[in-house]
Amino acid sequence: MKTIEIKQINTQGYAVVELDNQVFTLPNLLVGEKVQVDHTTQGLTVVKRLTDSPNRVSVRCPKFDTCGGCQLMHMSYTDQLKLKQQQIVELCSKYQLETNVLDPIGSKEPFNYRNKIQMTFREHKGKIVAGLYEENTHKVVNINDCDIQDKVANQIINTFKVLMKKHKITPYDEDKRTGIIRHVMVKRSIETKQILVVIITPSQIFPGRNNLVKDLMIAHPDITSIVHNINDRKTSIVLGEVSKVITGKGYIEDILMGKRFIIGPKTFYQVNAHQTEVLYNQVLKVLKPNKNDVVLDAYAGIGTIGMMLSDHVKTVMSVEINKESVRNAVKNAEINGVKNIEFVAMDAKDYMLHLVEQKMKLDAVIVDPPRSGLDLEFVKAIQVLRPKKMVYISCDPETLVRDLKQLSRSYQIGDIQPVDMFSQTYHIENVVLLTLKTA
Ligand SMILES: C[S@@+](CC[C@H](N)C(=O)[O-])C[C@H]1O[C@@H](n2cnc3c(N)ncnc32)[C@H](O)[C@@H]1O
Structure with a gap:
């Protein structure tokens, strides 16, 4: 057993400890704190925290040390934001941006x-x-009341566990590939109060399903739809290909920026509704759209950004790879009476190459890619099409800064505005305006 003092916290909120010529990361510690640690062949574990930093805040969640969901709950919210900002500053220095x-x-x-x-x-x-995976493992940490998840959704999961026991429905065993319930997904709109529950099982065979669903609806009459999804693959991806609507419409609706959106089981939708409006208003603020503009919304999801922009520009073209999202996006445009928007179900990079062939003239491009960032071919196509403005929305600072460095050959990179959509975790969203350099 050894006593050590924490000297460094990494950008993911973990303490970095060098011991016996090895480097370890430990959760739930702050600079200056002294801890007793045990170094075994299994790794380094904290036996006891001996002192508390004055900056420590009390952790609400009893599973914080084991669950992989949050990393920063022991820091004040102000310190969390500073750490996230620091993470981006360090990346800019790494990429010399x-x-x-x-x-x-x-x-x-x-x-x-x-x-x-x-x-x-x-x-x-x-x-x-029922819960989330322990960091870097497939061990599930049982969670009864997750502090970052919707409160009603937490209650539904707890009821679900009770009803499984009542109806003798077993959870899935990943190794033996036996049992019934793999995952349960809940989506809830604070605006419309609609709730979608998706039950994921490894096969069609689901004895006790009707009784379970009946009791769940009695316990939570506010559930508006239940979907049964089948995922028979050995994978950590939650949803399978086949879905059957058991009750309701099979989706929920939410209201964002004054418009109504359909959200299905598989469609991407920003997880923090309050901050999504803050994020999208930031896009409007930096873009300053013009009534005559032709704008491309790339990586469009269910078309939320394009639909928001449609009121301010001449035409919006949207490209998104997920077919269910595009189907929802088309419906969303109909519901909201938006006529100046087009949707294409395609890989964004291929669509860009197509636009290059067509010699398309775009005034602005909005990109909101997944964590992997932009494909190099997408970046090259942007440099051929040369829209006057680009807005890059990113949920991964590393790939954002990498791509900005590439784009900085042709574009002036504006200020990076972090918008916190994921408090208690190290994740951060960013918005940046890029302006075409004129020769
Ligand atoms: C971060 S989400 C953004 C969605 C939307 N802009 C929003 O704010 O809700 C990224 C989206 O990119 C889509 N996507 C991932 N890879 C893609 C690709 N190669 N081409 C087009 N869309 C892609 C995903 O399906 C997802 O909907």
């Missing part, structure tokens, strides 16, 4: 903000557990 990183726009609701939750079910010592 010259730009300002503005103070992050924090969230007014740093707890219980997630409108989508997906819990994995397992059996542990004869009990049904």
Whole structure:
């Protein structure tokens, strides 16, 4: 056993400890704190925290040390935002990108903000557990009341566990490939109060399903739809290809920026509804759209950004790879009476190459790619099409800064504005305006 003092916290909120010529990362520690640690062949574990930093805040969640969901709950919200800003500053220095990183726009609701939750079910010592995976493992941490997830959704998951026991429905066993319930996903709109529950099982065979669904609807009459999804693959991806609507419409509707959106089981939708409006208003603020503009919304999801822009520009073209999202996007445009928007179901890079062939003239391009960032071919196509402005929205600072460095050959990179959509975790969203350099 050894006593050590924490000297460094990494950008993911973990303490970095060098011991016996090895480097370890430990959760739930702050600079200056002294801890007793045990170094075994299994790794380094904290036996006891001996001193507390004056900057420590009390952690609300009893599973914080084991669950992989949150990393920063032991820091004040102000310190969380500073750490996230620092993370981006360091990346700019790593990639030698010259730009300002503005103070992050924090969230007014740093707890219980997630409108989508997906819990994995397992059996542990004869009990049904439901929760998230322990960091870097497939061990499920049982969670009864997650502090970042929607409160009503937490209650639905707890009822679900009770009803599984009542109706003798077993959780799935990943190794033996036996049992019924793999995951349960809940999506809830705070605006419309609609709730979608998706039950994921490994096969069509689901004895006890009707009784379980009946009891779930009695316990939670506010559930508006239940979907049964089948995922028979050995994968950590939650949803399978086949879905059957058991009750309701099979989707929920939410209201964002004054418009109504359909959200299905598989469609991407920002998880923090409050901060999504802050994020999208930031896009409008930096873009300053013009009534005559032709704008491309790339990586469009269900068309939320394009639909928001449609009121301010001449035409919006949207490209998105997920077919269910595009089907929802088309419906969303109809519901909202938006006529100046087109949707294409395609890989964004291929669509860009097509636009290059067509010699398309675009005034602005909005990109909001997944964590992997932009494809190099997409970046090259942008450099041929040369829209006057680009807005890059990113949920991964590393790929954002990497791509900005590439784009800085042809574009002036504006200030990076972090918007915190994921409090208590190290994740951060960013918005940046890029302006075409004129020769
Ligand atoms: C971060 S989400 C953004 C969605 C939307 N802009 C929003 O704010 O809700 C990224 C989207 O990119 C889509 N996507 C991922 N890879 C893609 C690709 N190669 N081409 C087009 N869309 C892609 C995903 O399906 C997802 O809907």
